Amino acid sequence: MTSVQLLDSSTPQTTPDTPATGRAARRKAQSRKRSLAARYLGYVGYFVGAGLISGAVVHHPLDPDRYTRIAAYGALVFLAATVLNEFLLTRERPGLPRILVVIGSSLLLSFGIGMLSGGLQHFDDFPTRGAVLVPAGIVVSFIAYVIKDADTPTRRIFSLLGLTVLAVATLAFFGLREVAASMEATPGDGHSHGTAEEPAADDHAPSTTPATPAPGTSVQPKPVSPPPPHNDGHTGH
Template sequence: MVVIGSSLLLSFGIGMLSGGLQHFDDFPARGAVLVPAGIVVSFIAYVIKDADTPWQRIFSPLGVSVLAVAALALFGLRELAASMETAPGGGHSHGTAEEPAADDHAPTASPSTATTPAPTTTSTPKSASTPPPHNDGHSH
């Protein structure tokens, strides 16, 4: 039972570590906490996997070293996250309420066509294969 629990805890720790690193650009403050927490959780899971191993191994010189690395990572990544949040640009934006979403598929009117009415034709209806405009804030 200890092996199953420690394996589950190890997978959570590795998931926290890799997810924090992978999505650090998207959520820097969250990633700054997830990476060191994942290191500590993974180390604890590794130590408790052996039922015969005493809990004192967590606070052994190796355990203290892992805790020191995790603390340094926490403070360093928090500073990096704070500098990223104040930097302009970057990130993955989906648009905001104040900023109307740009429609990349709609034709833009030039100054010469804005004042001249377009000729009307009734012979051919619009094609059904024309994709509808996307107003979801994405601009790809």
């Protein structure tokens, strides 16, 4: 074997990247840049949907029709974000049973987060309702998350972690109920969202504002009484 052959055999063969590999890398980078907007929308959709639901579940007694619609809008936004993040932005496409499980658990998770967030945020305004929403939101959100997570078996709901979550929710319920009872005994000045009555006027304060007549009625001028006759001590006959 000649020296040239020895050199050829000892020199490693280095081949540059093929054009196909370079194009694939560029397409992957461009695809990730384009998906930035989609990933942003999916991320924001979770919070917007949960925020709408949190306000709706707390204020629902004030206007049931209105806040039922708001809760439905929040659920739709949250589900749209779930579909975007879980199905459209992933390489693996789950089957129909898994899709139904993810959608159902995501809807449950949105209401659990909404109850927890809304109950904490508006506890001063609705203490009795908040004392129920906060612990219920803890339990519901935990169960929904375990069901939604594909890597976590469902039996973990009844594990030591699940019992801990249940204990925390129970303590939160009894503790917040006592706080709510003390707050109702000494009401504060929380914002009422337009449901509180206007403060009563002072009954002993003189009224200087003339009464406003009802619409469509005419106001007759009050007759002026003549001054009493001057009494000079003599009685007339």
